Amino acid sequence: MNLWRSVCFHGGWLLGLGSVVLRADEPKNHDFDVIREESKVPAYQLPAALVSAEGRPITTPEEWFRIRRPQLISLFGNLIYGVVPTPETPVQTSVELLKTDRSFLGGKAIRKDVRLRFHNTQGEAELRILVFTPQTAGKPSPVFLLHSFSGTRDDGHDADPGRPGHLRNGVPLGELLQRGFGLVVVPQSDLTRHNEVEFLKGIHPLFYRQRQSFPKAYEWGVISAVAWGGSRAMDYLETDADVDARRVAIMGHSKMGKTALWTAAQDTRFALVISAQSGCGGAALWKRDFGENMEKMVTRFPYWLCRNAARYARNEDDLPIDQHELLACIAPRPLYVASGADDLWADPVGEYLSAHHASEVYRLLGKKGLDSPTPPPVGVALTDGDIAYHNRPGGHSVDLYDWVKFLEFARRQFGM
Ligand code: GCU
Numbered sequence: 285m286n287l288w289r290s291v292c293f294h295g296g297w298l299l300g301l302g303s304v305v306l307r308a309d310e311p312k313n314h315d316f317d318v319i320r321e322e323s324k325v326p327a328y329q330l331p332a333a334l335v336s337a338e339g340r341p342i343t344t345p346e347e348w349f350r351i352r353r354p355q356l357i358s359l360f361g362n363l364i365y366g367v368v369p370t371p372e373t374p375v376q377t378s379v380e381l382l383k384t385d386r387s388f389l390g391g392k393a394i395r396k397d398v399r400l401r402f403h404n405t406q407g408e409a410e411l412r413i414l415v416f417t418p419q420t421a422g423k424p425s426p427v428f429l430l431h432s433f434s435g436t437r438d439d440g441h442d443a444d445p446g447r448p449g450h451l452r453n454g455v456p457l458g459e460l461l462q463r464g465f466g467l468v469v470v471p472q473s474d475l476t477r478h479n480e481v482e483f484l485k486g487i488h489p490l491f492y493r494q495r496q497s498f499p500k501a502y503e504w505g506v507i508s509a510v511a512w513g514g515s516r517a518m519d520y521l522e523t524d525a526d527v528d529a530r531r532v533a534i535m536g537h538s539k540m541g542k543t544a545l546w547t548a549a550q551d552t553r554f555a556l557v558i559s560a561q562s563g564c565g566g567a568a569l570w571k572r573d574f575g576e577n578m579e580k581m582v583t584r585f586p587y588w589l590c591r592n593a594a595r596y597a598r599n600e601d602d603l604p605i606d607q608h609e610l611l612a613c614i615a616p617r618p619l620y621v622a623s624g625a626d627d628l629w630a631d632p633v634g635e636y637l638s639a640h641h642a643s644e645v646y647r648l649l650g651k652k653g654l655d656s657p658t659p660p661p662v663g664v665a666l667t668d669g670d671i672a673y674h675n676r677p678g679g680h681s682v683d684l685y686d687w688v689k690f691l692e693f694a695r696r697q698f699g700m
Contacts, residue, residue, distance in 0.1 A: 314629050319574050322633065328571040331605055333612045333645050345649050356613055357550060359605045364565070365546050366504035366590030368512055371491045373404045379520055382412075389443050392419055392461050394526060397436070400516055402490060409487045411474045411513050412436045416457060417466035417526040426531035426698055427466035427521070428690075429554070430455070431514055431540035431547065435471045456687055463691045464700055466527060470517045472510045472540065483587070487512065501591040507539070507565070508590070511547035518553050531555050533694045537682045538630075539588065542566035549613035556697055558620045558690050560682050563630025565589060567621045567638050569607050570600045575631040608641035615642065616649040616670065618697040622686055623675040625662045632675045633659055639671050646670055667693050 319325060334342040334352065337359075342352045361367040380399040388395040396415040401408060414436050417425045434440045440453040449458025460467050475487040483489075483498050487509055499505065504512070514534065522529040533556040536544035541562030548554040559567045564576035565588065579597035582589065596603045611619060621639045623632035636659035643653020652669035660666050665674035672693050676685050694700075 314576075315580060318577060318580060318629075320628050322574075325572060325574050328569075328573070328601070330569065330571060330608060330641060333609045333642065334648065337604075342648075348645065348648060353613055356605060356609050360546070360549065360610055360613075361508075362502045362590075363592050363596075363603065363605065364589055365508040365511070366499060366592075367502060368504050368508060369491050369493070369500075371404060371406070372493060373406065375402050375404045375490050377402055377516060377519065379523075386419070388416065389449070389457060389461070393417060393457065393466070394419060396524075396526075398520060400520060402487065402516070404490050406492065407489045409475055409490065411516060412471070413517050413520070414441055414469040415466065415521075415524060415527065416461075416468070418461045418464060420464075422525075424526060424528035425464060425466045426528050426533070426694070426700070427468050428460060428558075428694070429468040429470060429514065429517065429521075429532050429534045431510060431534070431536035431543045432469045432471050433537075433540060435473050436469055441469060456684060459684070459687055459691060463695055465533075465691065465694070468517060468521065468527070468532075470510075470514050472506075472513075472543070475513045476506045476509050499587075499590065503590060505587045505590045506585075507543045507546055507588050510540075510543045511550065514543070514547040515551045515553075518551060522553075529553070531698050533558060533690075533698075535560065535690065537561060538563065538566075538680065542588075545610055545614070548617070549610050552617070554617070556618045556620075556694055557614050558622070558694075559635075560622045560686055560690075561624050561627050561630045561635075561680055562621075563627070563635065565607075566630075566635075567607060567611065568631040568634035569638050569641075570596070570603055571606050572631070572634045572637065573600070574634055575629045606638075606641075608638040611638055611642035611671075612645035615645045616651045618670050618672070618693070620667075620672040620690055620693050622673070622689070624678050624680055625675050626677075626679040630680065636660075636673055636675065639673055643671060665689050667696075670697075 336351050337355045378401045383397040385395040393416045398413050400411045434453050441451050444450045444452045477485045521527045534544045534548050534554040535558035537560040541559040542565045545559050548557040564581050582594040621635050623635045640654045646653035653671045662675050
């Protein structure tokens with residue numbers, strides 16, 4: 285049964301729509317002048333995760349953390365997502381607990397509405413997050429932090445009177461609570477407004493240098509700004525006595541899945557990472573030309589990435605990195621990559637291969653990745669290692685099947 289369905293429009297918005305599904309490969313939503321057949325994928329070569337920028341083999345965990353990982357984070361920052369500049373005057377954060385509801389979902393959860401206000405001499409912006417924790421005898425709970433398309437000021441995160449255990453936007457909160465997890469919602473829209481062009485609003489102006497009004501080619505695009513908000517939410521969670529900040533699983537779907545990977549790659553406080561159908565710019569490989577590609581991404585969504593990324597449109601071969609190396613930056617922390625078999629736009633095989641190629645770094649760090657170069661059959665979940673993967677039947681959505689697999693994986697990894 286599919287409980288959380290999503291529809292993606294050109295703006296990358298998501299609506300929870302009950303049982304209505306438009307698949308990612310619906311003609312309305314996606315271009316068809318991309319490769320959609322395995323036999324048409326041209327040969328490609330991936331950069332080696334375990335060779336430094338200077339061409340030196342990386343053979344120990346110490347070299348990985350000291351040399352290679354920082355190189356990769358810097359390359360992903362400068363070439364793909366954009367780096368967060370140092371502001372001219374420090375950005376202060378004020379936290380305000382707006383509301384606490386101790387009887388949420390029939391008393392199963394506590395819901396807190398929290399406002400994070402960022403300010404300096406150049407302006408201010410705010411991020412409103414929601415923190416749901418199980419009503420357990422004052423004990424800190426592990427949580428899923430969801431990078432979310434939907435805002436937190438409307439009724440989308442109220443309990444759905446028609447569907448017990450669910451929020452109105454379809455998130456099965458009851459399933460999380462039942463397994464001992466809370467949920468933290470970090471919306472994308474607060475810091476980036478409607479993102480594609482509005483870098484004069486939201487968080488960016490606080491970081492501009494004199495006479496600057498738009499991010500430089502290597503500076504943060506939309507995804508990086510949302511990721512920055514994820515880390516600020518984590519700053520707050522470290523102070524919330526209801527949350528076990530050492531056991532925060534970060535998760536996102538689609539554009540928010542790309543974001544979850546980038547947030548966690550940079551911020552090692554996130555203990556576990558889940559990418560659901562993050563596709564192009566997420567788990568999928570750039571150099572494997574299948575489904576959405578750089579040209580599509582930067583023409584349809586020019587500011588999700590930084591402007592430097594556009595140089596690699598139709599020129600992915602020149603990119604010195606690929607997305608398996610982003611996944612590798614998450615190592616040794618547990619990672620779950622999930623695909624949908626009909627979601628060809630997101631390239632399920634490319635998502636698997638990326639996780640497979642990241643595995644050599646997991647192995648170097650004593651963890652178990654995905655050894656086989658062949659993806660598992662549709663509907664078979666590989667969840668007993670430190671990188672988990674499944675490609676379930678169906679399209680571009682997060683279903684109950686996905687949630688249950690993610691929750692079980694997190695329970696095992698967190699020793700619950
Ligand atoms: C579009 C976009 C994808 C993205 C998706 C979403 O389909 O091309 O890259 O993942 O929107 O965010 O739902």
